[in-house]
Amino acid sequence: MPLKRLTQLGVPVGIVMIVVMLVVPLPPIVLDLLIALNIVVALLILLTAMFVSRPLDFSAFPALILVMTLFRLALNVSATRLVLLDGYAGKVIDTFGHFVVGGSLIVGLIVFSILLVIQFVVITNGAGRVAEVGARFTLDAMPGKQMAIDADLNSGLIDEDTARLRRSEVHAEADFYGAMDGASKFVKGDAIAAIVITLVNLVGGFAVGVAQNGMSMGEAVTTYSLLSVGDGLVSQVPALLLSVATGLIVTRNTGKDDMGSEIVRQVTAQAMPLRVAGFAGLSLCLIPGLPKLPFILAGGLLLLASTRAGKEQAAAAAAAEEVPAVEARSQDTPEDLAQEIQVDPLGLDLSADIIDVVDPASGGDLLPRVKALRRKIAGDLGIVIPPLRTRDNLDLPAQTYAIKVFGVEVARGEAPRGHVLAIGEFLGSLPGTPTQEPVFGLDAKWIATELKTQAELSGATVVDRTSVITTHLAEVVQTQASRLLSREDVRLLTDVVKRTHPVVVEELTPTLLSLGEVQRVLQALLDEGISVRDLVRIFEALSLRAQVTKDVDLLVESARAALGPALVAAHTRDGTVHVLSLEPSLEQRMLESMRPGEHGAVLALDPEVGHRLLTQLDQLVRASQETGQEPVLVCAPQIRPALRRLLRPSQPGLGVLSYTELHGTAQIRSVGVVDAEAMLVAP
Structure with missing residues (x-):
């Protein structure tokens, strides 16, 4: 009879025998054995x-x-x-x-x-x-x-x-x-x-x-x-x-x-307890007066079972070693090939000579840092970015990495092995390869790791190459956050809110807005660098506005109004917000020139007027930045989305707020006004 069948029957039969013991007398020798x-x-x-x-x-x-x-x-x-x-x-x-x-x-x-x-x-x-x-x-x-x-x-x-x-x-x-x-x-x-x-x-x-x-x-x-x-x-x-x-x-x-199999399997799964219990049973024979045969039989059976358990453990260990080989042979199955051809939302390609940054055996710690980065992004933006897929790419030049979003390269940098990045103004005396820091464009130089201390003494900031890649990756994720926010991510975020605020979610979706429409609103917020962590207030504002319109721009403005204090806080320095504003007649001209577009309203300004607007605004921003200020442009809420689309190519870092979002701010300081009359003067 197979062993599995015996284990299935052993315990039930034993329980039946126990019941029989309650009514049938046992001989003393049998009682001793039991x-x-x-x-x-x-x-x-x-x-x-x-x-x-x-x-x-x-x-x-x-x-x-x-x-x-x-x-x-x-x-x-x-x-x-x-x-x-x-x-x-x-x-x-x-x-x-x-x-x-x-x-x-x-x-x-x-x-x-x-x-x-x-x-x-x-x-x-x-x-x-x-x-x-x-x-x-x-x-x-x-x-x-x-x-x-x-x-x-x-x-x-x-x-x-x-x-x-x-x-x-x-x-x-x-x-x-x-x-x-x-x-x-x-x-x-x-x-x-x-x-x-x-x-x-x-x-x-x-x-x-x-x-x-x-x-x-x-x-x-x-x-x-x-x-x-x-x-x-x-x-x-x-x-x-x-x-x-x-x-x-x-x-x-x-x-x-079943219970019998579980008891027998689990009790006999460990060879060491069986051996110790077997020897303990045999040692009881040394007590004077105790019958030796019962304990010899009991201890011997346990020792015999321990030998079988040891063989099973060795066989399991050998089978575990063979698993990688079996998996390697099955890499060409249709399922594996289908997995391979899928486009990863976020990828990092590495040239062959810098693959060590992801190899723990070589001291590479990029993957643990990426995990920490995902947690940080979740805390900053309120979204869960997809896992990073790393690959070696023989087509890349030596010492090069490339960051891809949905299979398309969006950024590239260098991370030479055995080097660190020194950032500073006094690097001329240090031997190395001049370059630029990939995120902020600062002058830098790749120097040998042995020169790290010397560079720090000269006042330079020294960054290891894993930190360079991680920082660059973080910048890409920040700028591409709206693309990385998938419909499935929105469903996950909605489910999380529903656990604590079910009424808010039930009022919003799917009654008023679909998940796709909610996704477009959240993507628009992320496009402007706004965190969507406070989903409860965002959903509350959307549920009120969606009762009268499903226009994405208007929905976004409602969400921004709910997040007003948080938006202003991001531009507040020492309790003061430095603002640039538009001359009223210019705002009126912009309002009259608004036209609906496929991706929202746009400003159909005269090209000459638009050029002068961008030029004067750039001058005001530069003048403010030279004095250590980071200004923000404020305008009427009706034109804010269209004005933001107009300024994004030339002023991607300039925040554009509406007057309603400034409500309750402690102190507002004007640092400039874009004058329509000045714009209309011929150059």
């Missing part, structure tokens, strides 16, 4: 509980407690039957009653009482309380764990299979701790039953000896009472071991097979 098995298996369970790394690795433990409790009670019933009928219940109980406690009833009762106090008052009560608290905390933590799994899945940190596995582990953990909360009551009830059974045996044995068999009181005590105490001690030793195992499990989750 008692030895009870003690050794209890020790094995304790050692297994100590060796497992996670409670879920021993998920069959609650069911095993019930089976072992029933087995021990059946042994009590069988032993009581033999004691009262024959005055003899096997060598094991006789030895515990005479040798272990020195043949003294008083000593035996004291030892028995101490074991009960240790088990019932200390271990069982503590384990029961821990199991109860663990079950409550596990159930309370389930929603948070599910949200964390969903967030990791949508951010690309894990795939669907891993998410499914983690969800099953969360449910299994909740089931396990709930089962342990109930199983701890079995342990407590077993301790109470041991007291009752021992007291009944003492009284019953004394009565049978004196009243039925005509023994003297001393003879009845010697014959029956010591056997009753021995039976109590024999049952309390494994009960105590199980109580300790229960405490170990609950202070440190459910399998897919």
Whole structure:
């Protein structure tokens, strides 16, 4: 019969035999064997509980407690039957009653009482309380764990299979701790039953000896009472071991097979506990008076099982080593090829000579820094950027990296191996390759790593090449954030808001706006460098405005008005906002020239007027920046979106606010006015 079939039938058959023990008398030799098995298996369970790394690795433990409790009670019933009928219940109980406690009833009762106090008052009560608290905390933590799994899945940190596995582990953990909360009551009830059974045996044995068999009181005590105490001690030793195992499990989750297979597989999964328990069973043969055959058989069986477990562990390790080779051979499957041809939202191509920046074995730490960057972007912009796909690209020149968005290169830079980037004005004396810092365009030089200290002493800022790539990548993500925000990302963000503010989401989508329309609004905000972290207020503003219009510009303006203080705070320096404004007649001219366009309203200004507008605005911005100010342009809310589109190519860093967004600002200081009359004068 196959081993799996035996494991499926072994435990059910064993439970049936336990029930039979309750009604069928057992010979003393069989009782000795079963008692030895009870003690050794209890020790094995304790050692297994100590060796497992996670409670879920021993998920069959609650069911095993019930089976072992029933087995021990059946042994009590069988032993009581033999004691009262024959005055003899096997060598094991006789030895515990005479040798272990020195043949003294008083000593035996004291030892028995101490074991009960240790088990019932200390271990069982503590384990029961821990199991109860663990079950409550596990159930309370389930929603948070599910949200964390969903967030990791949508951010690309894990795939669907891993998410499914983690969800099953969360449910299994909740089931396990709930089962342990109930199983701890079995342990407590077993301790109470041991007291009752021992007291009944003492009284019953004394009565049978004196009243039925005509023994003297001393003879009845010697014959029956010591056997009753021995039976109590024999049952309390494994009960105590199980109580300790229960405490170990609950202070440190459910399998897919049936209970019998799970118990046998999990108990025999570790070779070391089997060996230790086997040798412990054999060492019990050294105790004088104990029968050697039962413990030799029990310990030998465990040692035999340990050899099989060791072979299975070695086979599993060998199979694990073969997995990479099997995966390598399966890279040409249609599924793998389809995965390869997909366009990644965000990619980083590296030339072959700088691939070490992503290799941990070579000291590369780019990938951990990218993970930190994703967290920072999420905190700054309120979106989860897609995972970065890194590839080696033989077509790139040496020392070069390229950043791609949806497969299209948007930025390129250099990161020569063995060099650092020194940024500063006094780099002439340092040998190296002149270049420009890729984000801010500052003069810089790639110097050998050995010259880092010398460059720092000369006043230069020294940046390692991984930081250069990460900073460049962060700048690209900031500028391309609207393109990277997918429909799926919007759904994720909406679901997150719905968990805490369900009414806000239910009013907005899909009743008033679709996810696509919400996506366009969020993309427009990101295009202007506005964080969408405060989605609750954005959705509230959209739900009010969407009742009268679905024009994206108007929806964006409503969201911006709700975020007004945050928008102004980004341009506030020392409590003051430096603003540029438009002359009223120019604003009126712009309002009259507005025309609807495919991507929103545009300003249909005369080319000459538009040129003068851009020229004068550029002069005012430069003049303000020379004095250390970062001005922002303010205008009427009706023309703000169109004016922003007009200025974006020439003034991408200039903020454009409406008058309504400045409401409540502490101090506003005008640094210039764009004059329409001056613009209309011929050059």
